[in-house]
Each structure stands twice: as C-alpha cells, then as structure tokens.
Amino acid sequence: MTTASRRDRTRLPAAQRRRQIVDVATRLIGEGGFWALSMQDVADACGLTVPGLLHHVGSKDGLLLAVLDHRDAENVRSLAGQLGLGADAVGWPQGISLPRACEALVRRNATQPEIVRLFSVLQAESLAPGHPAAEYFAERQRRVLAEFTAMVTDRVPDPESLGRQVMAVMDGLQILWLRDPDGTDLVAEWLAAAGRLFADLDR
Amino acid sequence: MTTASRRDRTRLPAAQRRRQIVDVATRLIGEGGFWALSMQDVADACGLTVPGLLHHVGSKDGLLLAVLDHRDAENVRSLAGQLGLGADAVGWPQGISLPRACEALVRRNATQPEIVRLFSVLQAESLAPGHPAAEYFAERQRRVLAEFTAMVTDRVPDPESLGRQVMAVMDGLQILWLRDPDGTDLVAEWLAAAGRLFADLDR
DNA sequence: GTCTATAGGACGATAGAC
C-alpha cells in the first residue's frame, strides 16, 4: 500500500516520495482522466499538502508527464520480458513478427484495463492543441507507426497503410472494450481482426 | 457569423439564442475538449453573461448534452441527404449496404475535422465513470453496434464481431488523422481497411 | 421569459517560513 489515509508526517526520501506520487496519480488518472484529476486528491492520498506535492512535480502538467514516462519504461520492460527478449532494447523488440508482437501487446493490455484507460483517455484528450501531453502523444504516434511499418516492409504492398490500420484497430477496440468490459473480449476481437488485416502477409 | 466580439445587448428569441449557444459551444469544445471549456468563454462569444447563458442550458452538463443532441440530428439529416434517402428515417438509413453507408460516413467526416475531434475527445473523456456524457456515449455505442451488426447478419459468420471491428477502425483512424491531418488521408485509409474487413462479404 | 448583480466553494499556483 503506497497511499496514506490521513497525514503521515513522515519525511520520505525524494525518490521514494516521487514513486508514491506517480503510483497514486496513475490510479486516479485511470479512473477519471487528467482534467478530472485534483492535485488535492493526489496530495491527500500521499499524506501531503498541495504545495508539498508541487515541490516534487513542479506543476500538474509535470505530474502528468512523470506518469507517462514511468508507464513507458514499465511497458517496454514488461513486453521485453514477456517475449523473452533482453531488456537492453531501448525501444521496440527486434526480430519478431508484427502479428506476434501485437498479440503479446493486446494480451498484456487485457490484464490491466486501468492503464489502458489512462492511455485511451489521454490520447484523445491530447488531441486538443494546447494539451500538456499533445507533443508526447504526437511523438508516440510517429514512433509506433514507424516501428509497425518497418516490421512489414517488403512483405506487403503498402506497409505504412497496414501499420496505420493496425494502430487504428488496437486503439478502437480498446475503447469499445473499456466501455463494455463484460460484453467485449479484447483478445478474441483482436485475433479476429488480425486474421483479416494480416490475411495477405506471408508468415 | 453567429458570434459576438463584445456584448451585443440584442435580445434574441429563445430558439435562436439557443442555436447560437450550441454553435459556439460546438466550436469551442472541438478546439479544447469539454473539461477545458469555460462557461465564461461561451457567454462572451455569445454576448451574454454567464447566468444569462445558464438560463438557456441549465448547467454546463446541460450545454454538453444540447451540443451532442444537435450534432446527432444534424448528422442523421446530412447522411440521409447524402445517400439520397428520405429524412423521415429517425435512426439509421435502411436498405443500404454497410460498406456503402460507412464510406458515406467517412467521406462526410473527412470534411469536418472539428466535429470529428469533438466526438473523439468526448468519447474518450466519457470513459470516466462519472462523466456527464458517459451514458450518452454508452447508448450510442450500443445503438451503432446493433445497426452495423444488423446490416451484415446472415452474410458473415460472426456479424457482431465484424461490427465491432468496423467501429474500431473508424474511430481509430479518426484519431490518427486528427493528430496528423496532412500525413493521413482518412478516406483512402478507410477504403484500404474496408477492403480487408469486407473481403469475405458477398455484395 | 430574459437578463444583471453578487456570492460561495473548489481548483492550480506562488511566496516565504521552518
């Protein structure tokens, strides 16, 4: 348990406190999105006052970026482990087919709806030009598209188009699933869609 | 031009004033999302004070629902006209194939990115349980899925699964397109995806 | 029916003491 029901009065080391703040904020943003997030709620859950919280993250936007950076690192680490690859790969796993990589990604996402909701909500929220995470998600979209495209280059007529369609289906299915978790089987829907998308891919 | 740069002092009929308010709010929500929307900004753009604005829409949530209802009506009307059908159909056009209906929808969406962004942002924002538009989008998702499913029943093995994939691709492509309008051709990407999704559909 | 004036409560952020 990293939260505190009332005021702790404990003086934590900076790194440990920061980790606690990121964990709490990840949970709260996943529940209500970034705009609904109150610094007061985060501070309360950490046993801090609001200025105490701001001392660590600078601003509400700074808190958001800290959460996103931590999730990115966590995702890369976890996916590399799941695929039996070394954790030294800074970005995307090498030497694996796009269908296999996507399936691993979807299977992992299906086990953590709160994290998926955090990304789904923020990805759409950040379509607004001035959003604090706009540049983060723009860069992320460019990076993922480049990785997906590279994995099917020379194997299909239009690799970039297939890459976009794969991204679109994964993101779109996540939204359908989050709004109706019991009526939608994320993994099954993805595998069905993948069968159609990757039909003409030589494996 | 339905906005006012300063205070108008004009006394408009209720229906006309309401229409003006909805138009202004539609634009502002499309630019920054619902959470970033300030009632003060809406009132200013309409030449009103904030309580004057609230008299017409009741609350900020009421304003949001008024915007969504108006867009729904507008979309149905426009799509029916585009497909050469009567405007008496309350819901979805009858007697038309799913691929044709989707193509018409995508072609129309490609001409109005601001409206598409409004729906994309709100759809994701409303994944948060307490969001004022949560029930609206949940109902909308059920309705669209039922309509899509009905249009391919008895023509594919798993009509509901295909319906979900079609919804997912359309929503997902819109997000990719909105973040990179110049690098993404929404209609072309949809047609390419549709070719894969509807491959085994007897037309 | 339509609007102005005003006030309450919550939020993000800053300055400065300990």
Place this chain on the structure above:
DNA sequence: GTCTATCGTCCTATAGAC
C-alpha cells in the same frame, strides 16, 4: 522536504430588475 497563507480563475446558485 514540508508547511501556512494567499491569489486569480472557474462553475454554480440565488435574488431580483426589466
């Protein structure tokens, strides 16, 4: 590293003028 005090802005509600 954490606190108290304070500011400006926002949404909402009420009372009452036209």
